[in-house]
Amino acid sequence: MSTFYQPAALGEALSLLAGADRPAVLAGGTDIVVARREGKRADTAYLDITRIPELRETAQAEGGVTLGAAVTFSEMENSTVLQTHFPLLCQAAASVGSPQIRSRGTVGGNVANASPAADVAPALAALDAVALVQSKSGARRVPVAELIEGAAKTALDPGELIVSFFIPALPPDTRQGFDKIGRRNALSIARLNGACALTARGGKIAQARLCIGAATNRPHRFAEAEALLCGRAPDEALFAEAGKLISAAILEETGTRASSVYKLPVAAEFTAALLRKTWEEGI
């Protein structure tokens, strides 16, 4: 038997998290319940966070957008605020699993679970999203790219909860894109995914943000490829060059793996295609 808490206030949730029985945070349950069923977890207490208002809101804020950690993928997909400011986040959310998973799974769970194959975490990393993390003893702000430290490893301390994400506004004339390669079209875990934002000025790329996910242990922007793109008038050769830089950066970070023979050339082509699509059709 497990204890099940379902607080409706943030303060109560943080006090319960600091309690002696150290409940596991439960959001949509699409990772944690599966792990329990597979015998990989045996938590004795759970804290359901889905009734806490601060975790459920998506709102425009000064200089950006605040996205509650317990907002589901379906809610992200249909959010007018996200569609207006960060359509790539809607695309990333829409790419997740199945309608059932999208209606339960949350953005906070995607980050806290720290799966290298996560779809929404790389999109947040590309956008320099910052998590508001709270515990009974205080709050701190941590960039998503630092919060996820590696496969299934985060910088969250026991008793800490991700409350929300702040996503800073993009400059005007920024085109956004997200794409994913899975094993098949439906219900597929990413083999590769990518999020991209390109700011246009006078026919050139003034600013580039690029995160290729499911290729390394944690999502982050790829500075070298971004620097290559900045100040250049884009063409096929530039996109291909950026793709090769991504492939080389992945190899440097991960070393040669069994999947490298597939992933490295595909990452180069995938990146070039994502950049082209974002520049030509970006939203």
Ligand SMILES: Cc1cc2nc3c(=O)[nH]c(=O)nc-3n(C[C@H](O)[C@H](O)[C@H](O)COP(=O)(O)OP(=O)(O)OC[C@H]3O[C@@H](n4cnc5c(N)ncnc54)[C@H](O)[C@@H]3O)c2cc1C
């Ligand atoms: C069939 C299937 C298909 C899937 N397909 C995809 C896919 O295509 N793309 C993809 O990215 N993922 C996919 N997933 C994985 C999963 O749906 C996502 O990782 C989802 O974001 C998890 O969110 P959740 O709310 O269900 O998390 P939960 O299972 O509730 O929690 C996951 C972990 O995060 C912790 N946690 C949750 N919220 C917080 C918080 N606010 N603060 C601190 N810790 C927290 C929990 O304690 C737990 O350790 C799939 C899963 C299944 C079962």
